[in-house]
Amino acid sequence: MTQQELADCVGVTRQTINAIELEKYSPSLEVAFKIAAVFKMPLEKVFQYRD
Amino acid sequence: MSFREKSAWVTFILLLVTFVIYFASAYTVMHGHGHMDNQPSPNLFHLFFQLIFWFIVLEIVTHIVIAARTPKDANAPLDEREKLIALKSVQPAFYVLLVGAFLTIGTLHLGTTTYHMAHSVLFVVWIAELVRYGMQLYYFRRGV
Numbered sequence: 001m002t003q004q005e006l007a008d009c010v011g012v013t014r015q016t017i018n019a020i021e022l023e024k025y026s027p028s029l030e031v032a033f034k035i036a037a038v039f040k041m042p043l044e045k046v047f048q049y050r051d
Numbered sequence: 052m053s054f055r056e057k058s059a060w061v062t063f064i065l066l067l068v069t070f071v072i073y074f075a076s077a078y079t080v081m082h083g084h085g086h087m088d089n090q091p092s093p094n095l096f097h098l099f100f101q102l103i104f105w106f107i108v109l110e111i112v113t114h115i116v117i118a119a120r121t122p123k124d125a126n127a128p129l130d131e132r133e134k135l136i137a138l139k140s141v142q143p144a145f146y147v148l149l150v151g152a153f154l155t156i157g158t159l160h161l162g163t164t165t166y167h168m169a170h171s172v173l174f175v176v177w178i179a180e181l182v183r184y185g186m187q188l189y190y191f192r193r194g195v
Contacts (some may be wrong), residue, residue: 008075010120011130012130012132013053013124013127013130013132013133014053014055015052015053015132015191016130016131016132016133019132019194019195021195023194024193024194024195025132025195027131027132028131030052
């Protein structure tokens with residue numbers, strides 16, 4: 001899946017998906033759940049919290 | 052680079068160039084005779100409106116060009132990251148505006164004229180806008 005396809009599914013820009021991947025932006029819970037739903041995985045499998 | 056980031060770059064550069072030209076001319080007019088000229092200059096007045104006219108024209112033209120290259124991006128509403136960047140950029144610009152406004156008020160006690168005060172206000176607004184767009188560019192590049 002491309003960044004653009006994921007961005008279209010979630011309703012954000014491709015640059016926002018890129019920023020999330022590069023850890024330059026922490027998404028809202030809503031977007032995080034949407035991304036997890038797209039991959040049909042639980043939230044904690046997609047996102048991990050690091051200090 | 053997203054449409055919003057390109058838009059911020061265009062506006063930042065146009066703001067910078069337009070008002071550097073204006074303030075350089077204003078300084079020359081006001082201090083050109085070796086003393087402070089307190090009289091409003093018709094030439095400066097015309098230059099101001101010419102620059103504002105060209106600023107608006109160039110903003111429209113450049114935004115049409117970048118929107119034509121990325122129409123989907125241009126028509127999409129701001130997403131949550133872009134909204135956050137817009138909001139966070141306003142805060143430092145507001146502080147600049149606040150400090151500048153108080154300094155401008157303070158110049159009243161130094162005997163400045165309304166002509167100079169108007170330029171001072173314009174200068175402060177200009178710097179605040181540069182800070183706003185500059186911070187947007189910073190957050191777009193470095194993350195928010």
